[in-house]
Amino acid sequence: MQLINSKTTFNFMDKRYVAMVLSGILLLTAIGALVFRGLNLGVDFTGGTLIELGYEQPADLVAIRTTLREIGYADASVQQFGTSRDVLVRMAQLSGEGNQSELSNQVFRVLSAAVDGAVELRRVEFVGPQVGEELSEDGALAVLVALIAILSYVAVRFEWRFAVGSVVALVHDVLLTVGLFALLQIEFDLPVLAAVLAVIGYSLNDTIVVYDRVRENFRKIRKGTPEQIINTSLNHTLGRTLMTSLTTLLVLLALFFLGGEIIHGFALALLVGVLIGTYSSIYVASTSVLVLGVSKADLMPPQKADVVDDRP
Amino acid sequence: MLNQYALWKNLLVVLVLFLGGLYALPNLFGQDPVIEVSGVRGASIGENLQADLKQALATAGLQVKRFDHSDDKLRIRFRRPEDQLSAQDVIAKILPLDYAYALALSPDVPDWLSVLGGKPMNLGLDLRGGIHVLIDVDMDAAMRNAIELEAGNLRRFLREKRIRYVTVKPAGAGVEVRFKDAALRDRAREIAAEEFRELTFTNRAQNGDYYFRAAVSVNDQQEIRRQALSQNITTLRNRVNSLGVSEPVIQQQGERRIVVELPGVQDPAKVKEILSATATLEYRLVVGDVAQAIEAERIGRAPAGSRLYYERDGQPILLKRQLIVTGDQMTSASSGFDQQSGSPAVIVNLDSKGAKRMRDTTTENVGKPMAVVFKEKRTVGRDENGKEIKKWVEEVISVAVIREPFGRRFQTTGLQAAEAHQLSLLLKSGALKAPIEIIEERTIGPSLGQDNIDQGFASVMAGLVLVMFFMALYYKVFGMVANLALVTNLVLIVAILSLLQATLTLPGIAGIVLTVGMAVDANVLIFERIREEIRVGSTPQASIHAGYAKAFSTIMDANVTTLIAAIVLFSIGSGPVRGFAVTLAIGILTSMFTAIIGTRAVVNVLYGRKQVKRLAI
Numbered sequence: 001m002q003l004i005n006s007k008t009t010f011n012f013m014d015k016r017y018v019a020m021v022l023s024g025i026l027l028l029t030a031i032g033a034l035v036f037r038g039l040n041l042g043v044d045f046t047g048g049t050l051i052e053l054g055y056e057q058p059a060d061l062v063a064i065r066t067t068l069r070e071i072g073y074a075d076a077s078v079q080q081f082g083t084s085r086d087v088l089v090r091m092a093q094l095s096g097e098g099n100q101s102e103l104s105n106q107v108f109r110v111l112s113a114a115v116d117g118a119v120e121l122r123r124v125e126f127v128g129p130q131v132g133e134e135l136s137e138d139g140a141l142a143v144l145v146a147l148i149a150i151l152s153y154v155a156v157r158f159e160w161r162f163a164v165g166s167v168v169a170l171v172h173d174v175l176l177t178v179g180l181f182a183l184l185q186i187e188f189d190l191p192v193l194a195a196v197l198a199v200i201g202y203s204l205n206d207t208i209v210v211y212d213r214v215r216e217n218f219r220k221i222r223k224g225t226p227e228q229i230i231n232t233s234l235n236h237t238l239g240r241t242l243m244t245s246l247t248t249l250l251v252l253l254a255l256f257f258l259g260g261e262i263i264h265g266f267a268l269a270l271l272v273g274v275l276i277g278t279y280s281s282i283y284v285a286s287t288s289v290l291v292l293g294v295s296k297a298d299l300m301p302p303q304k305a306d307v308v309d310d311r312p
Numbered sequence: 313m314l315n316q317y318a319l320w321k322n323l324l325v326v327l328v329l330f331l332g333g334l335y336a337l338p339n340l341f342g343q344d345p346v347i348e349v350s351g352v353r354g355a356s357i358g359e360n361l362q363a364d365l366k367q368a369l370a371t372a373g374l375q376v377k378r379f380d381h382s383d384d385k386l387r388i389r390f391r392r393p394e395d396q397l398s399a400q401d402v403i404a405k406i407l408p409l410d411y412a413y414a415l416a417l418s419p420d421v422p423d424w425l426s427v428l429g430g431k432p433m434n435l436g437l438d439l440r441g442g443i444h445v446l447i448d449v450d451m452d453a454a455m456r457n458a459i460e461l462e463a464g465n466l467r468r469f470l471r472e473k474r475i476r477y478v479t480v481k482p483a484g485a486g487v488e489v490r491f492k493d494a495a496l497r498d499r500a501r502e503i504a505a506e507e508f509r510e511l512t513f514t515n516r517a518q519n520g521d522y523y524f525r526a527a528v529s530v531n532d533q534q535e536i537r538r539q540a541l542s543q544n545i546t547t548l549r550n551r552v553n554s555l556g557v558s559e560p561v562i563q564q565q566g567e568r569r570i571v572v573e574l575p576g577v578q579d580p581a582k583v584k585e586i587l588s589a590t591a592t593l594e595y596r597l598v599v600g601d602v603a604q605a606i607e608a609e610r611i612g613r614a615p616a617g618s619r620l621y622y623e624r625d626g627q628p629i630l631l632k633r634q635l636i637v638t639g640d641q642m643t644s645a646s647s648g649f650d651q652q653s654g655s656p657a658v659i660v661n662l663d664s665k666g667a668k669r670m671r672d673t674t675t676e677n678v679g680k681p682m683a684v685v686f687k688e689k690r691t692v693g694r695d696e697n698g699k700e701i702k703k704w705v706e707e708v709i710s711v712a713v714i715r716e717p718f719g720r721r722f723q724t725t726g727l728q729a730a731e732a733h734q735l736s737l738l739l740k741s742g743a744l745k746a747p748i749e750i751i752e753e754r755t756i757g758p759s760l761g762q763d764n765i766d767q768g769f770a771s772v773m774a775g776l777v778l779v780m781f782f783m784a785l786y787y788k789v790f791g792m793v794a795n796l797a798l799v800t801n802l803v804l805i806v807a808i809l810s811l812l813q814a815t816l817t818l819p820g821i822a823g824i825v826l827t828v829g830m831a832v833d834a835n836v837l838i839f840e841r842i843r844e845e846i847r848v849g850s851t852p853q854a855s856i857h858a859g860y861a862k863a864f865s866t867i868m869d870a871n872v873t874t875l876i877a878a879i880v881l882f883s884i885g886s887g888p889v890r891g892f893a894v895t896l897a898i899g900i901l902t903s904m905f906t907a908i909i910g911t912r913a914v915v916n917v918l919y920g921r922k923q924v925k926r927l928a929i
Contacts, residue, residue: 209866
């Protein structure tokens with residue numbers, strides 16, 4: 001069985017301008033969403049308290065909000081989490097001094113007293129302001145360092161045009177994924193950040209496989225413009241690209257539907273990232289290399305190039 | 313000959329498979345809910361206690377799976393978590409006070425496997441439930457305290473020497489002392505420099521006033537900070553141990569933070585309270601002998617001016633009501649060796665007030681024993697309304713004979729090296745050296761932990777089945793070989809996680825799921841190459857050979873870059889991000905082995921050394 005005909009000759013590069021326009025529009029939307037709507041940052045980054053409660057009966061959100069307002073937390077956000085019996089209470093950083101970590105104890109005590117039957121404390125996440133700030137900084141740093149490390153590796157293993165191309169593709173993927181979270185205002189927490197970094201890993205994997213074939217074909221195929229050679233390479237790797245994306249998407253769908261509420265954002269970020277990553281390894285990464293003017297001479301193994309250069 | 317593996321390579325594959333299977337095995341045995349009973353003050357667990365507990369549990373109609381009795385612990389295994397919870401109430405009622413119990417999950421691994429080092433994976437708090445707390449130690453306060461203490465010492469010292477000063481004030485990392493004239497200052501500086509050798513003295517003249525400044529050196533400042541942190545960690549560790557939590561984690565993080573992780577704890581409010589509790593130390597003279605103490609215990613009344621205390625082993629002892637010094641007057645403590653005898657010793661430094669009292673007392677009492685009492689406010693239980701009962705708990709941690717008078721700095725010998733070290737830690741950890749603040753808390757209730765495990769397991773299985781089905785359909789025999797590699801890969805990941813005792817978290821499971829998706833990538837690359845070779849007309853044997861050879865560098869490049877991402881994630885990320893990075897990195901490494909070497913071995917066995925007309929790919 002085959003996903004696609006083994007001898008495809010799609011002219012991918014012919015449509016690169018369409019792709020560039022498409023990517024441009026998507027990128028503008030993503031950046032616009034990030035600038036104007038901003039990310040809906042989770043407690044991990046903003047600091048604050050998050051309490052997940054399990055009720056025996058479907059929970060009355062209005063009553064919970066009223067109870068919280070009575071003890072002075074009118075700005076607490078109360079919502080259902082997964083099932084109607086699970087409730088998530090989010091509270092911003094308390095202003096002023098005082099023991100911030102005591103807040104969850106108090107809220108849990110008051111809310112359990114407010115209903116008949118037992119309330120279960122399923123989860124508490126309290127993040128102090130300085131920790132939230134650090135987690136944000138570390139997160140941004142991790143993305144940056146990962147990009148630089150990858151850039152250097154690809155530059156050494158391939159050539160600078162490929163390094164630039166792969167990083168352009170990565171930035172493209174990260175921006176679009178994060179942009180979607182901003183656009184839909186889905187909560188962005190630490191697991192989602194991990195997913196974004198995994199997207200970097202995945203998208204890179206995809207891009208490298210394509211580049212590897214491009215390099216091989218530049219060396220092997222004597223005739224043909226760079227555009228034709230890249231097209232051939234994309235066709236050669238198309239079966240693999242689709243197959244791997246498909247298997248990865250399958251497991252991510254399993255994670256998305258079966259992994260539970262906490263992992264939802266994580267799975268969503270990866271699903272989106274893998275789709276974008278597959279597209280970008282074909283269009284963004286390859287187009288970049290073409291735009292940067294890669295040629296046969298750039299990719300010949302160094303020793304052979306020396307021999308050619310020595311002759312007058 | 314093509315597609316033949318050397319014997320050693322086949323053996324390697326078999327060996328890795330065997331080891332992988334062996335060390336993944338402990339995870340199959342499942343975890344029993346257990347209650348761990350242990351003696352608190354060296355109390356041993358005898359047959360009587362076990363019989364009593366057995367009897368009580370049977371009366372309550374609770375089913376016990378097994379009693380595991382080791383030297384210092386009794387593990388009561390249950391079949392169901394509900395039984396464990398009900399048994400907790402039963403045990404809490406009848407257990408004598410000098411025993412502690414803790415709820416835990418314990419794997420039921422056969423002995424032969426434990427001997428080989430087989431352990432199940434270490435589950436993160438998000439999977440087993442528990443509380444994670446990040447504590448910030450207020451280093452500025454620790455520094456301020458140290459400087460204030462130094463200022464107090466200087467003040468008292470000058471007063472004792474009858475040198476008139478105008479003011480003694482802490483200033484930055486030092487103390488500024490002001491005098492009326494230069495002569496007075498110079499004299500004071502001379503004798504103070506003699507006594508306070510650790511300080512650096514400099515003169516200052518300002519607005520007609522005469523100062524000297526006694527500064528704490530940069531090294532000493534670092535030492536003060538370092539000590540404040542390590543002492544707080546020790547204090548917290550002792551407190552956590554008193555909670556009776558199994559497998560607690562208390563670790564330094566960075567220069568001023570402490571991580572406390574307590575699996576299975578169900579009352580975060582109580583934990584937080586105990587972590588920030590206060591405790592102190594007292595030095596008292598011993599009154600009478602053991603016989604008198606036993607007599608006092610029997611009649612329930614101590615002689616006038618004395619009080620009945622207990623040593624850690626339960627031995628009664630009579631101590632003077634009058635205090636010599638308390639932990640508040642202690643500036644530092646360390647363990648070392650006695651310079652004359654070479655035997656282990658604990659060295660304690662007191663401030664000048666404490667030192668004076670200590671000198672006076674010891675001068676009068678050479679040859680008599682002195683005791684160190686550890687005093688702490690602890691929650692000892694709950695009353696009928698569920699309100700917590702708090703009590704000062706006092707225990708004598710050391711008794712030693714005074715050999716000669718001593719004051720500011722003294723040592724206690726007659727202990728084993730380990731004991732001396734322990735005692736110095738205890739002395740230091742009597743109270744929190746610097747104020748602490750909880751700056752991060754993550755609590756996962758037990759039911760959520762179980763939900764996370766179930767959902768994680770379900771998604772791994774579903775993902776695996778989907779991918780395997782698809783691979784078999786798409787690559788036929790070769791797809792089945794890849795599936796074999798995929799399952800092996802999972803077993804290897806589990807084995808390595810178990811061996812390293814790395815912590816598996818929910819994001820970690822997500823990492824495994826992702827690895828399942830990506831692990832087949834290497835095989836997809838190889839199989840697509842083989843198909844290409846067949847298409848251009850190569851023989852089946854040559855196609856297999858060329859397919860593996862050509863795909864290799866691609867697989868390497870692709871995996872190395874992903875590995876870079878995983879390493880960056882691990883080194884910079886925290887908590888959930890790290891858990892994900894660990895399994896991703898391990899998954900990449902194991903998948904390279906199974907997808908390249910593993911599948912090749914199987915393919916060689918299937919097709920090598922044979923006349924093959926067509927490949928089922």
